[in-house]
Amino acid sequence: MAAFENGRSVLIQPTFLELVPPDRPCSLYVHIPFCHAKCSYCAFYSEVPPSNGIDNLFLDRLLQEVSEVATTRSAPFETVFIGGGNPGMLPVSFLVELVSAVTSIGKPTEFSMEMNPESLQESHSRVFEAGLDRLSMGIQSMQDRHLKTLGRNTDRHKNQKGLARAKELQDTYGFRLNCDLMTCIPGQTITDACTDIDELVNLVVPDHISLYNLTIEESTPLARRVADGRLVVLDEDRQADMLESCWDHLSTQGYFQYEISNFSTEKASRCLHNERYWRLDEYVGIGPSAAGTVVSAGQAVRTTGAADVHRYAREKAFSTYGIYPLTxxxxxxxxxxxxxxxxxxxxxxxxxxxxxxxxxxxxxxxxxxxxxxxxxxxxxxxxxxxxxxxxxxxxxxxxxxxxxxxxxxxx
Known part of the structure; x- marks a missing residue:
């Protein structure tokens, strides 16, 4: 956009809503930055909500922004991903409203939501009825000692229970299922990592598995335990051996690697939303710390939400996003x-x-x-x-x- 001041052309930065493509193919990412507890390896922004629950002001603002972004579109979003954090911590009734706001302009080709296994409940059936068609579950490991190392607020039994519930819901609603696993955890062996894969396949047969190599991020509790010698990180050769062994094992179980960390049972099971990220296709990011990338006047523009739930809930809608043109x-x-x-x-x-x-x-x-x-x-x-x-x-x-x-x- 341009205006004229004293006879000179002056560039005016578009507002957030002006950046949303009205009819070009575009995806939507909605970030829910809440967790029951912060994992020891996580360097992303997240908040543990107070004992009286998540602030209604946050929920109202999130629904407002998603609804307004949706109404600027004359076509449905290509794909939608509600991630976190743990969106499963939000009230089911709110999740239904959120999904309904997105699908009010038409159903996306793929509609995913991330959720920890201990949060999945039978009542989440209403969210699938509203239009959700893909669930991504953060399992990380099926072994208690490795879950403890990662600081996960769960255990083997809760993972098994959540996966069993996912299978029951999947049998009814037919949604696609992804499970996240972590490798190269301090103390983990190749046998441990492959056993996690086997147990997942035996329990639910997810059509997609994301297999991530643990990264020790600075300033995390895990990094401090490594620094003071309480944990020993696998060396590069052992990490490489573990990754290749897991890749081979996934192949024998019928999974095809289509991205360095992602495996699907067939081409139709690939994560379409992430494929749009990898191609640098346009997507809008909503919520605290959410990023988005759109094109304005022929130039790529990055938007980034401030990592502050309280500012997000209390300041004017769309006022907490930074807008940064990319060269x-x-x-x-x-x-x-x-x-x-x-x-x-x-x-x-x-x-x-x-x-x-x-x-x-x-x-x-x-x-x-x-x-x-x-x-x-x-x-x-x-x-x-x-x-x-x-x-x-x-x-x-x-x-x-x-x-x-x-x-x-x-x-």
Whole structure:
């Protein structure tokens, strides 16, 4: 947007609602930053609500913002993900209202919600009836000693009970089910990690499994325990062995790896919402600390909600979001990092249309160096550039190697 002041053109930053694409394909992420307790490895913003429950002002503001964003659209959202935190802590009646506000403009192709197993109740059937069609459950481990290391507010029995309830609801409502698992936990063995996979498959047969490598984040309780010697982190070779063993084991159980941390039983079971993230498609983020990326006047724009529940609930709607235009180089760097996480890799034609620079012209020299120094790390065709499984193991290094080209890239 532009206005004129004293005869000069002055750039005016659009408001949050003005950034929402009215008819282009767009996804929606809604962040619920509440947990019963903070896990020892978690560096994300979250709050433990007071004993008298979650502030109604927060619930009112969240529903208001989601409703207003929905009404700016003339077409349904492509995909929707309600994440956290633990959305299962919110009242079922509110979750029904939230889902209904989103689907009032039409049903998305995929509608996911994250939930911890101990929070799933029979009454959540109403949320599936309202339009939810995919559930993502944070299991992390099926073994008490590893759950304790992670500081999870649950145990093996609660996980089993939550999974059993998920299966009962799934039998009735037919929704898709993802389960998150964690690997490379201090003290975990390859047998432990593979046993977690087996138990999940025996209990519920999820059509999707997300398998994450534990990262020790600074300033977390887990990092402090590692620093003072109470926990010993697996070395890089053992972590690599564990990941590859788990990947192999998932394959034998009928799961296909389509992203470095994500596995599905078939193409139709992939997480469509996350695939839109990895392609850098547009999505709106609502809630404290929620991020979004949209295009305004041909430029990518990042929105970020303030990590403060109390400000969010009490200040004017949409006033707690920062709006940050991304430079072409920032967008290309992010595209490399996200796109190369996937087995499909980066589509060269889409890259050229988005940035006005051919992928091969930018990266051919660096790709040549990569080929000479490491065999079997990638596939490179006229259509796309993608990493192999061996390349996934070196993802960060490869992205850094390629991104050095962009320091001198034309704008």
């Amino acid at each position: 072409p180089v920032e967008s290309m760097n992010e595209h490399l990092l996200m796109g190369l996480r996937t087995s499909d890799g980066i589509e060269k034609d889409a890259w050229s249309k988005r940035y006005g620079h051919r992928f091969d012209e930018l990266f051919s020299e660096r790709i040549g160096l990569l080929a000479r120094h490491g065999q079997g790390l990638f596939t490179n065709s006229n259509e796309r550039f993608a990493l192999t499984r061996a390349g996934f193991m070196l993802l960060d290094s490869i992205v850094l190697h390629l991104s050095q080209t962009l320091e001198d890239a034309p704008s």
